[in-house]
Amino acid sequence: MKRMDLARDVLDKQVVDRDGTKMGRVDGLVLELRGDQPPRVDSIEMGFVVLARRLHPRVEGWVERLRRRFSVRKTARYRVPWSAVKDVDAYCVQLDVKALDTPAFDWERWLRDHVVAHVPGEKEEEE
């Protein structure tokens, strides 16, 4: 059995998808309390609103309002059940998803299609 410190080593860890694309960080952890049994990690959460809540509920309110007004993201929190976690190692939490298909990449996708795609010029080839 592998032991982990939830707060030190899982919370705030880099999240990657099944191809290793970096898709965010573990911004929040949701535990399930189960009566007399020890609590169980239910899911991980990602998103600016989750981060804002960690600072202060009021900051969460501001960020939520900004998000409703401007964000291209449809869901405030991207919640992934722990069952979708493929692996946790020293570097990252790997999820069994494809980053581009998740809300975590809403902004990335939008910026790529609406901004980067309109910029002429491509990266030089690696020598």
Next chain:
Amino acid sequence: MNMKKAMQLALGIVTGVGGFFDIGNLATSAQAGASFRFQLIWSLLLGTVLVIFLVEMSGRFAAATRKALPDAIREHFGFTSWLVPFLVLTLVHFLVLGSEIGGICFALHLVTGLPPAVWALPVAVLLWLFLWRSTFGTIENSTSLLGLLTLAFVVAAVRHHPPTGQLLAGMLPSLPHHDPAKYWFIAVSILGSVLAPYLFYFYSSGAVEDKWDASYIGVNRGIAFLGMGFGSLIALAAIVVAAMVLAPRGIEVNDYHQAAMMLTDAFPFWGFVLFAAAMAIACLGAALEVALSMSYTTAQTFGWNWGEDLDPREDARFSLVYTGAILLSSLLILFGLDPLKLTLLTMAINAAVLPFIAIPFLLIMNDRKLLKEHANGWISNSVAAFLLVLALVLAVVSIPLVIVGGS
């Protein structure tokens, strides 16, 4: 040591020489030499010793953990602890980038006679294009090779035959004979320019980009020591040249025009163009580094995909951070802020925010669970403790010194 490591070491030293010397070093060295001749060399030496240790730690961290600092600090200390250092770092990046852009614009102003503000947008576009189109390796190699042009200061310093006794005496701290406020202001600015907070965070990201592993720890030590050492030699040379050329004429540097003729005594024909070229190149290299550093820090803080070798389509957010940073900080120059005043204010802020930046860094260097046998030993930790005390003193004195000694 195999061929590849030897190349890395050589390249690292060249990068150190080229990458160390930037607008902050140029401005503070010229001021120090012009106003106090050799008397402030001690401040440069002190900063150099500290920055060698800090850069060594940062590279060692990246080599041992294969993680960059912002990445690891957020992971282990948590978002709320990292937020303040992150915001401070963002502010510092923004101001330093503005100063470097100001330096390039001023160099172009020297050659063309057009006001620096005219050059702000063209320079911003040039910087952006460079980052958008090239890989990390190309940027690192081309700017550091061109950066060797700054060795012109060393040649000039040797040609002036500075008095050895006074030079050596300057290596020990002493009290000023005149303008104490200005003296301490420049001393603090020199420390702020050498201990640029972005530098060691950037260095760790660079090491990750270059795919360092634990076998690079020896190479890293060499790069930190020789690269930073040689880099600071150029800053020292600039102090000497200013002391030999500007001080005897009674010229103090309150405007970059007053530094621009520094090299014309040693190189009567080429000196003026050399100065402009060295200034432009030093600032160009630094501006690219700082803009990238801003992207690294932001992307790592939020876990976005990052890497200068990726196509912007694969890391849109990473690429747009440096795009926005370059554009915003070039506005500082476009709106006519004096490049030297901006640089000096930035150096003082660099010094003032050092504790916020250094504390999490030095704490994580002692995380044995993470670094295992590569965690800081007692030597590094003694230096770290000294740095912390110094950083706290700087945080307290630097802003008041801007007010009394700044102009």
Next chain:
Amino acid sequence: MRNVNSLQSSAARPCGMILILMAAGTILACQHKSPEQELLDKAGPAGSWIATLQMAGEKWGANSVPASFVKTTCKAAGKDLDQVAEEVKKSKARPEVRDPLRQLISQAQAAGTSLRKAAEANDRPGVSQQAGQLAALRQQFEAWKKSVEPP
């Protein structure tokens, strides 16, 4: 279900302390000086600019710097000299200290303008004459400084 994302180790953050000390330092730094002493501090940049203009003229004569540099240096100097002149006007220093400086600065402003015009017109003797004039002003300025500085 409950959130545990408030669990985290906290690094030391002595922000408040630093801010308080910064403020204290600022207040301590603003001490009062005599009007003469203040004038001496304010006049510093003028001496440095006079020396800069002299050097620019000489270097132009030696073909070390382009005329455009002399022009922009003269402009930058003019702007700063105007500022010093304003400060001198406002100064409450004794007239026997203040008036010679006032005259010196207006002469320097005139010399800067002539230097710029001479360099623009590619007038070598004119530039060298202005450089000489600036050298003389520089000596007068040093003498003025000595007369004000407490022994």
